[in-house]
Amino acid sequence: MNRPTSQRPSTGAPAKHSHATDDSPEAGGFLPAVGLLALDRQYAVLREEIRAALDRVCDTGRFVLGPDVTDLENELARALDVPHAISCASGSDALLLALMALDIAPGDEVILPSYTFFATASAVTRLGAVPIFADIDPATYLVDPADVERKISRRTRAIVPVHLFGRTADMDALLPIAARAGLPVVEDAAQSILSTWHGRCSGALGDVGCFSFYPTKNLGGAGDGGFLTTTRDDLAAKLKLLRVHGMEPRYYHQVVGINSRLDSLQAAILRVKLPHLDAWTSARQANAARYMEMFAQYDLDGRVTVPTDESRGRHVWNQFVIRVADGQRDALRAHLTACKVGTEIYYPVPLHLQKCFEYLGWAKGDLPHTEQAAEATLALPIFPELEPAEQRTVVGRIAEFFRAPQTQTPDRAADTSSALPADGPHFLRRMNAVGRADDVRC
Numbered sequence: 001m002n003r004p005t006s007q008r009p010s011t012g013a014p015a016k017h018s019h020a021t022d023d024s025p026e027a028g029g030f031l032p033a034v035g036l037l038a039l040d041r042q043y044a045v046l047r048e049e050i051r052a053a054l055d056r057v058c059d060t061g062r063f064v065l066g067p068d069v070t071d072l073e074n075e076l077a078r079a080l081d082v083p084h085a086i087s088c089a090s091g092s093d094a095l096l097l098a099l100m101a102l103d104i105a106p107g108d109e110v111i112l113p114s115y116t117f118f119a120t121a122s123a124v125t126r127l128g129a130v131p132i133f134a135d136i137d138p139a140t141y142l143v144d145p146a147d148v149e150r151k152i153s154r155r156t157r158a159i160v161p162v163h164l165f166g167r168t169a170d171m172d173a174l175l176p177i178a179a180r181a182g183l184p185v186v187e188d189a190a191q192s193i194l195s196t197w198h199g200r201c202s203g204a205l206g207d208v209g210c211f212s213f214y215p216t217k218n219l220g221g222a223g224d225g226g227f228l229t230t231t232r233d234d235l236a237a238k239l240k241l242l243r244v245h246g247m248e249p250r251y252y253h254q255v256v257g258i259n260s261r262l263d264s265l266q267a268a269i270l271r272v273k274l275p276h277l278d279a280w281t282s283a284r285q286a287n288a289a290r291y292m293e294m295f296a297q298y299d300l301d302g303r304v305t306v307p308t309d310e311s312r313g314r315h316v317w318n319q320f321v322i323r324v325a326d327g328q329r330d331a332l333r334a335h336l337t338a339c340k341v342g343t344e345i346y347y348p349v350p351l352h353l354q355k356c357f358e359y360l361g362w363a364k365g366d367l368p369h370t371e372q373a374a375e376a377t378l379a380l381p382i383f384p385e386l387e388p389a390e391q392r393t394v395v396g397r398i399a400e401f402f403r404a405p406q407t408q409t410p411d412r413a414a415d416t417s418s419a420l421p422a423d424g425p426h427f428l429r430r431m432n433a434v435g436r437a438d439d440v441r442c
């Protein structure tokens with residue numbers, strides 16, 4: 001098996017922080033580029049194991065479901081401490097399957113945030129049901145429980161909180177609201193694998209949890225994939241049936257389901273990655289804490305608001321999203337793009353204002369906190385392999401845009417980048433790359 005070398009195709013500009021030149025972060029300058037993501041760094045470390053796992057699946061010829069899929073499901077159930085983990089073809093399908101298993105039917109109402117990825121709502125409309133959008137808490141970007149409660153009607157059949165950006169929604173408030181109304185809770189946990197709430201994993205808090213293995217997620221595959229979690233045996237049995245066309249036994253169809261199975265090749269890759277997920281998550285947490293320290297060193301008050309951590313559980317930082325004041329978000333993003341710092345807007349158009357949902361009759365002004373967030377937020381690189389020197393570049397470039405003076409001296413002792421070997425971290429050396437952001441979708 002070949003080791004990665006500098007001959008391999010580069011996926012980005014080199015991160016040159018080997019010597020303290022005038023342009024180096026050590027000299028107060030910036031790196032030439034920082035990608036929003038650098039999936040190649042993860043692959044560089046796991047390459048041989050992944051290749052061996054793929055060979056093993058190809059040798060067996062069991063490409064759909066099969067032993068790797070079953071093993072992955074068992075390993076996920078153990079990692080999340082939930083009785084049932086059921087894989088499927090994507091996070092979008094997980095949401096659809098969850099609502100099908102709950103018998104959501106045409107005309108039913110399902111309450112969900114508008115500030116989320118499209119799939120949270122399209123799962124509802126694909127069943128002929130009606131999404132009822134709730135506003136968010138502007139501090140956390142998570143669905144506002146009080147607005148959820150206000151929107152419950154006699155047609156409401158489910159509530160779908162989204163643990164957006166890796167932070168668990170306020171389940172202390174949401175679960176009692178759902179219980180009082182007798183409504184099931186479907187957690188959209190696509191961005192929150194291993195996040196917790198009072199010690200319990202997201203996905204195990206409501207009736208069903210829906211996860212995504214999309215490559216940008218904290219546990220990403222090499223393509224599409226997803227899974228569901230549930231503590232309810234009845235729903236687990238239904239979900240297993242629905243993902244295989246309602247077929248049991250072979251060619252006898254009990255109900256009309258869909259075709260949504262996880263490929264064994266994906267499962268084999270994900271099984272290589274899963275044992276690293278906890279450490280990757282801790283690295284994301286450390287990166288978030290370091291960003292907070294770095295932002296605090298500049299006078300950016302009133303211009304940039306950084307996210308906060310969650311004291312009631314583990315925030316897994318799938319995204320680090322800042323809020324930019326005074327309508328400056330797009331100009332800041334253009335500046336960062338010009339400086340080759342990767343960013344993304346999650347999400348520029350709230351779902352209640354999407355063209356395809358015009359027929360639902362929502363208008364601008366209906367969800368003010370959601371609409372403001374869509375205009376002001378910007379996601380910065382937060383992936384586990386991100387280097388402190390790269391974070392300094394990101395924050396420094398933002399301060400540069402606002403001409404914000406540095407008000408505190410960086411604590412070099414706490415900055416691990418100064419302890420790096422002179423020629424930089426091993427993956428940057430070997431890959432000569434800082435990653436790419438052009439395949440980011442959701």
Ligand SMILES: Cc1ncc(COP(=O)(O)O)c(C=O)c1O
Binds near residue numbers: 091119164224225
């Ligand atoms: C919040 C949320 N829900 C659902 C999905 C859908 O997952 P997938 O892309 O695997 O279909 C995503 C993104 O992928 C997401 O971010």
